[in-house]
Amino acid sequence: MFEHFGIMDIFSGLRKYRAIVLSVVLIFTALFGGKFIIDSKKAGSAIVEVNDNNIYISSATYYIEPRTDLIGRSDSSLYRSMSDDYIALLNSDFCKKYILDNLKSKYSDRYIVDNSGLKGNTSSQDLNEGCVKELYQAKRASGSMLLEISSMTYSEELSRSVVDICSEFLRSDASNNTLTSTAEIWGTASRSIKGSELANENIDKSDKRNIVKAPEGKKSKLISFIKKVILPVMIVVILCLAVIVCKGLISPTMNRVSDFSRYDIAVIGEIKGYKKSKESK
């Protein structure tokens, strides 16, 4: 099967069937491209509806104060880890339970689900500690001892409540003081933005909350185009090549003088430009 077929035969096959391959590729490019354009327009119109909503961002900034006896006596890596202790505490399941219990005591489950970044099909029965990660984010400002807790929801009151509850959690006797430092409140802030302005916010790549997924910017449109148009067209091209290879393997043809030279029959000559010359008459 393979003794009569090689890489050059693939090129010969492509040359012979170039019109068919090109037609197939163009047809599928038009199909996938058309579908992409239609889907983009639909998605764009859907996002316009969400963009009407205001997103409320509340934040609280803490300064992590090292323990007095450690100042000047420890290496810099210990200072950097101090904020990480608080972030770990804030991201712990215990903290999430604390936040959820406090929120549920003030608001209905439906209210929390509807005004947060939880997906629309999340029912109030599904609201659990795992969902709380959608309501807030704790991060350390790079190269500093500052810790920021922020909440982003569709309700100003909900955003403030989440940040306040996180602050209460830090102030409680159980967590305010770690072995190496204390968290001192530095300030709070609240603001609102339109959903369409999210793309302009400086959002961490590590922030996986649903609410921060901005409307398709240019970069994500390009990725979407590559996934929905370029990749499928490349698959079509590969399939065409696979068909040519299969045809060549099943019924190999003789494609050059050297193929005929294998037999004991002399090749008298090769007529060049036959097809094209015939067509030009």
Place this chain on the structure above:
Amino acid sequence: MLKRGLKVDFEESIKYIANSILRISEDGNGNVIGISSSRFCKESKSNICEKVCEQIHNKGIDITLVDIDPRDRSNKKDSFNRICKDNISIRELDVLLSEQREENDIVIVNIPSVVFSADSVEYASVCGRVILLEKYMYTTYNGYEEALTRLNSYGVRIDGVVTYGA
């Protein structure tokens, strides 16, 4: 310019093939040469046979084309002598070729595909020698080997193969 280049390539190739066939016909093994193929390619085979015969005729050589595999043609007049004999019997072909080989310097016989037509190998055996005309990306290994097997089993001398279609 590209078209002209291709046309020149084609014309020069035909001249070369015509010269080669002339040389083969003068080797003392007979001046009747059959041209056949392993696969069905009536149009292109007829076209190439006509071009080669024209070229040989232009050299002032007496040539006749016995066309056993004629294609549909317009009322085109040939500059050389052509005898169309579709579905001729072996005996009639033998008689015809006996006459023509005496009257001409070279006789070309356009024979249908050796593998596709059962009588072709008989026609080839009457000619005594044959040249195969094979197309790239069309002639299969199986078909070519089958053609060689059939011709060899009838003791037909295969003088060579001409390729085209690149």
